[in-house]
Structure formats: C-alpha cells, structure tokens
Amino acid sequence: MTSRRRGSPPSARAVRYRMRTRRVRSTTLVQRLGELYERLLYAGVAIGLLVQVARLSEPPTWAESDSSAAALAQWLAVGSAAAGFVLLMKVLLAFGPMVVRSADQTWLFSTPVDRGQLLRPLLLVAVLASGVTGAAIAVVLGVLGGLPLSTRVLVVIGGTCVGMCQGSLAVVVQRYRSLSAVAGPVLNAAFGMLLLGGVVAAIGTPRTAPLSVMASAPPWLTGAVGTAAFAAVVAGAGAWRVLAHLTRRVLAAGVDLSVATASSLAFLDPSVLGAVLLVRRTQTIGVVRSAAIRGSRTAALVKADCTRVLRLRTGPLVWVALLPVPYIAGLLGAGALLPAVHLVAAFIATDRLAGGLRLIYRSAAIRRAVGGSDRQLRLVHLIVPFAGAVVWVGLTTLYMPEFSGLAAAISCVGAVAVTYRLATRPPLDYTSPSFDVGLFGPIPPGLILQLIRGPALLIVLIGVQIWIGTTGAAG
Numbered sequence: 001m002t003s004r005r006r007g008s009p010p011s012a013r014a015v016r017y018r019m020r021t022r023r024v025r026s027t028t029l030v031q032r033l034g035e036l037y038e039r040l041l042y043a044g045v046a047i048g049l050l051v052q053v054a055r056l057s058e059p060p061t062w063a064e065s066d067s068s069a070a071a072l073a074q075w076l077a078v079g080s081a082a083a084g085f086v087l088l089m090k091v092l093l094a095f096g097p098m099v100v101r102s103a104d105q106t107w108l109f110s111t112p113v114d115r116g117q118l119l120r121p122l123l124l125v126a127v128l129a130s131g132v133t134g135a136a137i138a139v140v141l142g143v144l145g146g147l148p149l150s151t152r153v154l155v156v157i158g159g160t161c162v163g164m165c166q167g168s169l170a171v172v173v174q175r176y177r178s179l180s181a182v183a184g185p186v187l188n189a190a191f192g193m194l195l196l197g198g199v200v201a202a203i204g205t206p207r208t209a210p211l212s213v214m215a216s217a218p219p220w221l222t223g224a225v226g227t228a229a230f231a232a233v234v235a236g237a238g239a240w241r242v243l244a245h246l247t248r249r250v251l252a253a254g255v256d257l258s259v260a261t262a263s264s265l266a267f268l269d270p271s272v273l274g275a276v277l278l279v280r281r282t283q284t285i286g287v288v289r290s291a292a293i294r295g296s297r298t299a300a301l302v303k304a305d306c307t308r309v310l311r312l313r314t315g316p317l318v319w320v321a322l323l324p325v326p327y328i329a330g331l332l333g334a335g336a337l338l339p340a341v342h343l344v345a346a347f348i349a350t351d352r353l354a355g356g357l358r359l360i361y362r363s364a365a366i367r368r369a370v371g372g373s374d375r376q377l378r379l380v381h382l383i384v385p386f387a388g389a390v391v392w393v394g395l396t397t398l399y400m401p402e403f404s405g406l407a408a409a410i411s412c413v414g415a416v417a418v419t420y421r422l423a424t425r426p427p428l429d430y431t432s433p434s435f436d437v438g439l440f441g442p443i444p445p446g447l448i449l450q451l452i453r454g455p456a457l458l459i460v461l462i463g464v465q466i467w468i469g470t471t472g473a474a475g
Contacts (some may be wrong), residue, residue: 297380347418
C-alpha cells in the first residue's frame with residue numbers, strides 16, 4: 001500500500017485494500033476457491049467451444065458449376081459479420097456500456113476517491129466482453145465464408161480487436177451527449193444499407209465472383225488486422241481518459257435495461273425485457289400528433305393497431321428484411337429444408353406485427369377501457385398479423401414458382417397460429433411442483449409446459465414442412 005499526503009483523498013487502490021482487510025468474511029477459503037474454479041470452468045468451456053468451432057468446422061465446398069452459390073455464401077458471410085458488429089455497437093450504446101447500480105452510484109459520488117480509478121475494472125470487463133463477442137462474430141464469418149485455417153486465425157484476431165475497439169468507442173460516445181445523439185441514426189442507416197446490400201447481392205448473384213480473400217490470406221489482411229489492433233489501443237486510451245468525467249446521469253442510463261435483462265434471464269420471461277425495450281422505442285419517437293379514429297369499434301381498433309405498428313417502425317423493417325430469406329436459402333441449396341426456413345421466416349415476420357395483440361392481452365385495464373369481450377378484442381388485434389402473414393407469404397412465393405401451395409398455406413396459417421399462442425401466453429406460474437428423477441436434478445413439469453407454449457407448435461410445423469420438402473410435395 002502506497003503512502004499519501006496528509007489531507008489528500010485516498011486512492012482507489014487504497015480504498016480497495018481497506019475494504020479487503022476490514023471486510024468480515026462469511027465464506028471460507030475453500031468456498032472462495034470453489035467459486036473461482038466454477039467461474040474459470042465456465043470461461044474455459046466458452047473459450048474451448050469457440051476454439052473447436054474455429055478449428056474443426058469444415059468450410060463449405062461448392063461445385064465448380066455452382067460458383068454463384070459460393071459467391072452468395074461468401075458475400076452473405078461478410079454482410080452478416082458487418083451487421084453483427086453494427087448490432088454489437090447498438091447493444092453497447094443501449095446498455096451504456098458503463099453501468100453502475102444505485103447503491104454503487106451513492107458510494108461513487110459521495111466519496112472523494114478518484115472516480116476514474118474506481119471505474120477502470122468495469123471498463124476492462126466491458127472491453128474484454130466486447131472483444132469476446134467480436135471473436136465470436138469472426139468465427140461465424142470464418143465458418144460460413146469457407147475460410148482456410150490460416151485466414152480464419154487472422155480474421156478471429158481482427159474481430160477481437162474490432163470488438164475491443166467498439167467497446168472503448170462506446171464509452172467515449174457515452175461521455176459526450178452530442179455523439180450519442182448522432183450514433184443512433186448513423187447505426188440505423190448502416191444497418192439499413194447492409195440489408196439493402198444483401199438484397200442486391202442475392203439478386204445479382206449469377207454475375208458475382210467469389211471473394212479472393214476466401215481462398216487464401218492476402219497481404220492486406222495482415223495490415224488490416226494490425227490497423228484494427230492499433231485502433232483498439234487508441235480507442236482504449238481515449239476511454240481510459242474519459243472515465244473521470246462520466247456523470248451520474250450517464251452511468252445510470254442503462255440500469256433499467258440491465259436489470260430487465262437479468263430478470264428476464266433469471267425468471268425465463270422475455271416480457272420483462274420487452275416492456276423496457278418498448279418504453280425506450282416509444283421515447284425515441286418523441287411527440288406525435290393525436291387524431292380521432294372514427295368508424296365502428298372494429299375499424300377503429302384495426303386503424304389504431306396499424307398506427308401502432310407504423311410508429312414503432314421496427315416491425316415493418318423486420319417484415320421487409322425477411323422477404324429475400326427464402327430466396328437466398330433456395331440459392332444456397334436448402335433443398336428439403338426450404339419449406340421449414342420459409343415457415344420460420346414467416347413466423348418472425350408475423351410476430352413483429354403482433355404488438356397490439358400482446359398489449360391488449362396482458363393489460364386488463366386497457367381491455368376494460370376499450371370495451372367488448374376478450375375474444376372479440378383478440379380476434380380484432382389478430383387482423384393485422386394475419387394480413388401481414390398473407391401478404392408476406394404471397395410475395396415470397398411469387399419469385400419461387402416451384403414452391404407448392406400446401407407448404408405456403410402451412411407457413412401462413414402456422415405463423416399466425418404460433419404468433420397467437422405466444423402473444424396470448426399467460427404469465428408464468430412458478431409455484432408448480434418439481435420432481436427429482438435422479439438424472440438432471442429437480443424438473444418442474446408445469447413450468448416447462450408453460451415455456452413451450454408456442455415453440456412446441458412451431459417445432460411440430462417445422463417437422464411437417466421438412467416432411468413435405470423430403471417427399472417432394474414442395475417441388
């Protein structure tokens with residue numbers, strides 16, 4: 001422990017030393033070593049899985065006559081990796097990434113200790129987590145793009161550096177409000193351009209050549225990795241300098257989202273996180289102009305549901321982005337799995353339009369204010385998802401004439417049915433009894449049955465679609 005001048009505030013290192021020496025330890029050394037071993041084991045398993053995937057996954061092989069499919073796979077791998085890094089930056093900015101809970105905020109802002117020194121461990125955790133995520137994105141790029149092992153190692157190193165650079169840049173953006181206001185629209189525009197580029201690549205595949213980087217490691221790839229490492233160091237130094245200037249408002253911005261994420265994972269209930277995300281999306285809209293909705297009860301509710309979908313904008317964007325997915329799957333040689341891919345894409349597109357159904361089912365106060373029976377309200381708010389499913393399936397089958405009407409009908413009806421089952425799932429009941437059969441510990445059958453409401457139906461329909469594709473009924 002270093003000495004300090006009389007009257008000067010203690011350093012963060014001195015505070016941590018005093019806390020360690022004066023803390024009343026309720027656990028023994030064996031218990032602490034056990035906890036450390038458990039954490040290291042989980043980290044080792046995660047790192048080992050990434051290494052095994054990077055080493056053992058064979059790159060896809062394509063016939064010489066199927067160069068268009070190889071080109072499409074490679075371009076989609078690059079586009080998916082770029083979209084993954086854009087989403088990583090959006091997630092980092094949404095959470096903070098520097099997040100300090102309320103109790104820690106009181107300690108942080110009510111003591112004369114250097115704030116930057118106390119926040120440095122949290123910065124290291126955020127940067128390392130971003131680097132691991134970037135490495136995972138790079139592993140996916142290497143596997144889907146068919147990279148050889150030598151090129152794959154360089155890409156994974158570069159992805160790690162890019163992820164760490166993004167984590168540090170997110171801290172710098174978090175410090176300045178002007179950068180935070182600009183970063184959101186820029187990332188949304190970049191994500192939209194990537195989606196548009198994917199559609200263009202799918203349409204222009206027959207005239208596209210495979211990427212040269214996929215064959216062997218070019219000289220410029222090493223330079224790109226070195227540049228990414230240098231950018232990560234520079235961004236890390238910038239984040240290190242702005243730590244002392246982070247205010248309470250900045251550090252508390254992502255607390256609600258982090259708490260909601262932890263609660264959703266602990267209680268296996270994504271509705272908690274969905275509610276917080278819905279509030280954030282509605283806050284970004286700002287002020288909207290109110291207008292009276294005229295007509296009958298059914299017409300007014302349908303118009304209100306359409307307005308809700310259009311104002312949030314995320315649902316229509318996902319709905320449009322999923323349109324080329326079956327066509328791309330067909331070009332990549334999905335074969336018998338094409339009807340199943342079509343069903344899953346149709347379900348995701350339909351589910352993004354069912355926000356009104358989820359809202360009206362989970363709020364008894366809104367149902368009482370609107371009036372009418374519960375069944376009538378559910379059926380009325382099912383009109384928009386059903387119409388979206390019909391239009392989506394109709395548009396996707398136009399450029400796939402070999403797709404059978406039976407598979408298309410199952411995708412349409414099945415997407416609506418699974419969406420309705422998920423949207424009308426009752427709140428989870430955690431009081432169901434558990435049974436210990438001696439294999440995997442206590443198993444709560446009641447909770448499992450509640451969790452598979454909707455996904456079980458989707459799995460059954462996927463099996464039916466695979467059977468249709470295998471027997472040739474989809475051709």
